[in-house]
Amino acid sequence: xxxxxxxxxxxxxxxxxxxxxxxxxxxxxxxxxxxxxxxxxxxxxxxxxxxxxxxxxxxxxxxxxxxxxxxxxxxxxxxxxxxxxxxxxxxxxxxxxxxxxxxxxxxxxxxxxxxxxxxxxxxxxxxxxxxxxxxxxxxxxxxxxxxxxxxxxxxxxxxxxxxxxxxxxxxxxxxxxxxxxxxxxxxxxxxxxxxxxxxxxxxxxxxxxxxxxxxxxxxxxxxxxxxxxxxxxxxxxxxxxxxxxxxxxxxxxxxxxxxxxxxxxxxxxxxxxxxxxxxxxxxxxxxxxxxxxxxxxxxxxxxxxxxxxxxxxxxxxxxxxxxxxxxxxxxxxxxxxxxxxxxxxxxxxxxxxxxxxxxxxxxxxxxxxxxxxxxxxxxxxxxxxxxxxxxxxxxxxxxxxxxxxxxxxxxxxxxxxxxxxxxxxxxxxxxxxxxxxxxxxxxxxxxxxxxxxxxxxxxxxxxxxxxxxxxxxxxxxxxxxxxxxxxxxxxxxxxxxxxxxxxxxxxxxxxxxxxxxxxxxxxxxxxxxxxxxxxxxxxxxxxxxxxxxxxxxxxxxxxxxxxxxxxxxxxxxxxxxxxxxxxxxxxxxxxxxxxxxxxxxxxxxxxxxxxxxxxxxxxxxxxxxxxxxxxxxxxxxxxxxxxxxxxxxxxxxxxxxxxxxxxxxxxxxxxxxxxxxxxxxxxxxxxxxxxxxxxxxxxxxxxxxxxxxxxxxxxxxxxxxxxxxxxxxxxxxxxxxxxxxxxxxxxxxxxxx
Numbered sequence: 001x002x003x004x005x006x007x008x009x010x011x012x013x014x015x016x017x018x019x020x021x022x023x024x025x026x027x028x029x030x031x032x033x034x035x036x037x038x039x040x041x042x043x044x045x046x047x048x049x050x051x052x053x054x055x056x057x058x059x060x061x062x063x064x065x066x067x068x069x070x071x072x073x074x075x076x077x078x079x080x081x082x083x084x085x086x087x088x089x090x091x092x093x094x095x096x097x098x099x100x101x102x103x104x105x106x107x108x109x110x111x112x113x114x115x116x117x118x119x120x121x122x123x124x125x126x127x128x129x130x131x132x133x134x135x136x137x138x139x140x141x142x143x144x145x146x147x148x149x150x151x152x153x154x155x156x157x158x159x160x161x162x163x164x165x166x167x168x169x170x171x172x173x174x175x176x177x178x179x180x181x182x183x184x185x186x187x188x189x190x191x192x193x194x195x196x197x198x199x200x201x202x203x204x205x206x207x208x209x210x211x212x213x214x215x216x217x218x219x220x221x222x223x224x225x226x227x228x229x230x231x232x233x234x235x236x237x238x239x240x241x242x243x244x245x246x247x248x249x250x251x252x253x254x255x256x257x258x259x260x261x262x263x264x265x266x267x268x269x270x271x272x273x274x275x276x277x278x279x280x281x282x283x284x285x286x287x288x289x290x291x292x293x294x295x296x297x298x299x300x301x302x303x304x305x306x307x308x309x310x311x312x313x314x315x316x317x318x319x320x321x322x323x324x325x326x327x328x329x330x331x332x333x334x335x336x337x338x339x340x341x342x343x344x345x346x347x348x349x350x351x352x353x354x355x356x357x358x359x360x361x362x363x364x365x366x367x368x369x370x371x372x373x374x375x376x377x378x379x380x381x382x383x384x385x386x387x388x389x390x391x392x393x394x395x396x397x398x399x400x401x402x403x404x405x406x407x408x409x410x411x412x413x414x415x416x417x418x419x420x421x422x423x424x425x426x427x428x429x430x431x432x433x434x435x436x437x438x439x440x441x442x443x444x445x446x447x448x449x450x451x452x453x454x455x456x457x458x459x460x461x462x463x464x465x466x467x468x469x470x471x472x473x474x475x476x477x478x479x480x481x482x483x484x485x486x487x488x489x490x491x492x493x494x495x496x497x498x499x500x501x502x503x504x505x506x507x508x509x510x511x512x513x514x515x516x517x518x519x520x521x522x523x524x525x526x527x528x529x530x531x532x533x534x535x536x537x538x539x540x541x542x543x544x545x546x547x548x549x550x551x552x553x554x555x556x557x558x559x560x561x562x563x564x565x566x567x568x569x570x571x572x573x574x575x576x577x578x579x580x581x582x583x584x585x586x587x588x589x590x591x592x593x594x595x596x597x598x599x600x601x602x603x604x605x606x607x608x609x610x611x612x613x614x615x616x617x618x619x620x621x622x623x624x625x626x627x628x629x630x631x632x633x634x635x636x637x638x639x640x641x642x643x644x645x646x647x648x649x650x651x652x653x654x655x656x657x658x659x660x661x662x663x664x665x666x667x668x669x670x671x672x673x674x675x676x677x678x679x680x681x682x683x684x685x686x687x688x689x690x691x692x693x694x695x696x697x698x699x700x701x702x703x704x705x706x707x708x709x710x711x712x713x714x715x716x717x718x719x720x721x722x723x724x725x726x727x728x729x730x731x732x733x734x735x736x737x738x739x740x741x742x743x744x745x746x747x748x749x750x751x752x753x
Contacts, residue, residue: 022157035160079393084196109131203316273290292357293358332609400416401452415469453519481585581614597673693708717741
C-alpha cells in the first residue's frame with residue numbers, strides 16, 4: 001500500500017540518514033551499469049506502522065525482499081534538482097513481519113544524469129552527477145518503540161544487469177551478466193536542492209495490451225493499435241548471448257519498419273531497448289528507467305517467431321483522475337475529446353511534456369494553450385501546482401523565464417523573449433485559482449509572477465511585445481510562420497497582465513492591480529496603433545493575411561469597438577475563401593473558433609470544426625490518428641502533441657456552453673450554442689465543489705437545456721431563443737437578462753428561430 005500523494009508523514013525527512021552512492025566502477029565497461037544499494041533489516045517484534053521514505057537520484061526502483069514497495073514508476077519526480085528534490089513515502093507496514101528482510105534501491109539516470117548529448121543540454125545540466133540515494137525506514141512497534149533505519153555506511157553496493165539507461169536512447173539489459181559481490185557504499189554529496197515531499201499523483205501503469213504482428217524482412221513489427229507513452233514487456237526464450245533490439249515508433253517508414261530518429265539527440269540509437277538472453281525457457285523483462293512514445297515496436301534479433309505472449313504494451317503516466325466528459329450528436333467531436341484526453345495523458349510525466357517521444361520537455365507554450373483543455377478533462381490540481389513550482393524554480397533573479405521548464409540552462413537566450421510561451425506562468429496561476437480556488441497558492445507565487453511580468457514589460461519595443469516564436473506550426477511550415485508575432489505576443493501579455501490584476505484583487509494587492517491594468521491598457525493601445533489598419537479593418541502583420549493575428553485580439557476583447565465588425569468580417573471572409581478551413585498555428589487553433597462563435601459566426605465555426613480535409617483536425621482522423629498531432633500535415637514529427645488539439649476547449653465552453661467562473665467554480669456561466677446543424681451537446685465536470693454540467697438538445701425549433709450546479713455555487717445561464725420557460729428547478733432573472741441558478745438541477749425550454 002502506498003501513502004496518498006500529499007501525505008506528510010515523512011515531512012521531517014531525513015532524521016538521521018545520509019546520502020550514499022556506489023563506488024565508481026574500476027572497469028570502464030561498467031560505468032553506466034545501474035547501481036543497487038542494499039541493507040539487511042531485522043524486525044524483532046510486531047509492527048504497528050512502518051513508513052519507507054526514499055529519494056534516489058536520478059530514478060529509483062525500490063524493493064523490499066525483492067518486491068517493489070509500491071506501484072509507482074519513474075520516481076522521484078523530475079525537478080530542477082538545484083532547487084527542489086522530491087522524495088516518496090510508502091506504507092510498508094504489512095510487509096514488515098518479524099524476521100529478516102532486505103531493502104534495495106536500484107538507481108537510474110533520468111534527467112538527473114542523462115548520458116546522451118542533446119540540444120537542450122540535459123547531458124550537462126548544472127546538477128548532473130553520480131547516482132545517489134537517501135532513505136529512511138521508520139518502524140513503530142506495538143510495544144511503543146520506534147526504530148529508524150537510514151542510509152549510512154552500513155549499506156552495500158553492487159551493479160545490476162542494466163548496462164545503460166537513457167530517457168532518449170533507451171535501456172540495455174544483459175541477462176548473462178554476473179552480479180558483482182557487494183562492496184561498502186561511499187558517502188555522497190547532497191544535491192543543492194531542498195528535500196520536499198511529493199504532493200501529486202505518481203506515474204503508474206494505466207493500460208496494457210497485446211499487439212498484432214507483421215513480418216518485415218527478418219524483423220517483426222508489432223502494432224498496438226493506439227498511440228502510447230510507456231514501454232513494452234518482453235517474454236521470450238532468447239538464446240544465451242543473443243541480443244534482441246526493441247525499437248519504438250509512433251509511425252512506420254514507407255517499407256513498414258520502425259526507424260525512430262531525432263535530430264536533436266546524438267548517438268547511434270533513439271528509443272531502442274536491447275535485451276541479451278540467458279537461454280532459459282521463459283525470460284521476462286521490461287525497462288525500469290525509461291519511457292517511450294510509440295504505437296509500433298520492431299524486434300530485431302528475436303531467437304524465435306513471436307507468440308501471443310511475446311510483447312505486452314504498457315501505457316504509463318501520472319495517475320490523474322478523469323473529471324470531464326463530453327457527448328454530442330457529431331461523432332467527430334467526441335473523437336476529438338477522446339483523442340485529446342489520451343494525448344494529455346501521454347504527456348503527463350511529472351511535467352506537462354510536448355511529446356513523449358522526441359523531447360519530453362516542458363514547453364511553456366504548449367501548456368499555455370492547453371491548460372484549460374487539460375483541466376477541463378482531468379483533476380490536475382496537484383500536478384499543476386507542482387509545475388508552477390518548477391516555473392518559479394526556473395526563474396532568474398531578474399524575472400526571466402526559459403521556454404522549457406525545468407531547464408538545464410537552455411531556453412533563455414535561445415528563444416527569448418517569447419511571451420506566447422512564458423506568460424503561461426501568470427496565466428496558469430490564474431486558471432488554477434479559477435478552478436481550484438487556492439488563495440494561498442496565489443500569495444505564495446505573487447512576488448515571482450510580478451517579477452516575471454516586470455521583466456516582460458522591460459522588453460517591449462515601441463510599446464509592443466516581441467517574440468522569437470509566435471503562432472508556431474502554421475500549415476506548410478516547420479516552425480515559425482511568415483508573419484510578425486507582435487500581435488500574438490502583445491495580446492497574450494495583455495491577457496497575462498489582466499489575469500494577474502484579477503489575482504491582485506483576490507489577495508488585496510490594490511496598488512499592483514492598478515499598475516497591471518494600466519500596463520495592459522497601454523500595451524493594447526500601442527498594439528492597435530501599430531498593427532491595426534483602420535482603413536482595411538484588419539491587423540497587418542506580414543505579406544499575407546493572418547487569421548491568428550486577427551482572431552486572437554477578437555477572442556480576448558482587444559479590438560476597438562468601432563473596428564470590431566470589420567475585423568470580424570475580414571476573418572470570416574478569409575476562412576470562407578479557404579473553403580471553411582483554418583490557416584493557423586497553435587495560438588490560433590486555441591482561439592479562432594471562440595472568436596467566431598462569440599461574434600455571431602458559430603455556424604462557420606462548426607463548419608470549420610467538422611472539416612476532414614487538409615488542414616483540419618478531422619484530417620488527422622481521416623488519416624488514421626487516435627491522438628492529436630504536432631503539425632497539420634501527415635508528415636508531422638510527433639503524433640502525440642496536445643498543443644494543436646485545443647478545439648476541445650471550444651466544444652466544452654462554447655458548443656456545450658459551460659465555462660468556469662472563479663474561486664474554484666463558485667461561479668460559472670452557461671451559454672450553449674445550438675448552431676451549425678447541431679442537435680445535441682453535453683459537458684460535465686466533477687469540480688472541487690461537486691458536479692457541474694450542461695446538457696442540451698434541439699428538436700426542430702424546440703430547445704431543451706438542463707443545468708447542474710454544485711453546492712454553494714451559482715450559474716449565470718443564457719438560454720438561446722425566445723419564450724424561455726423554467727421546466728424544472730428554479731431560476732431568477734438578472735439585470736443582464738441572464739438567469740441565475742443556484743445549487744441543484746434546473747431545466748429550461750425555449751423556441752429557436
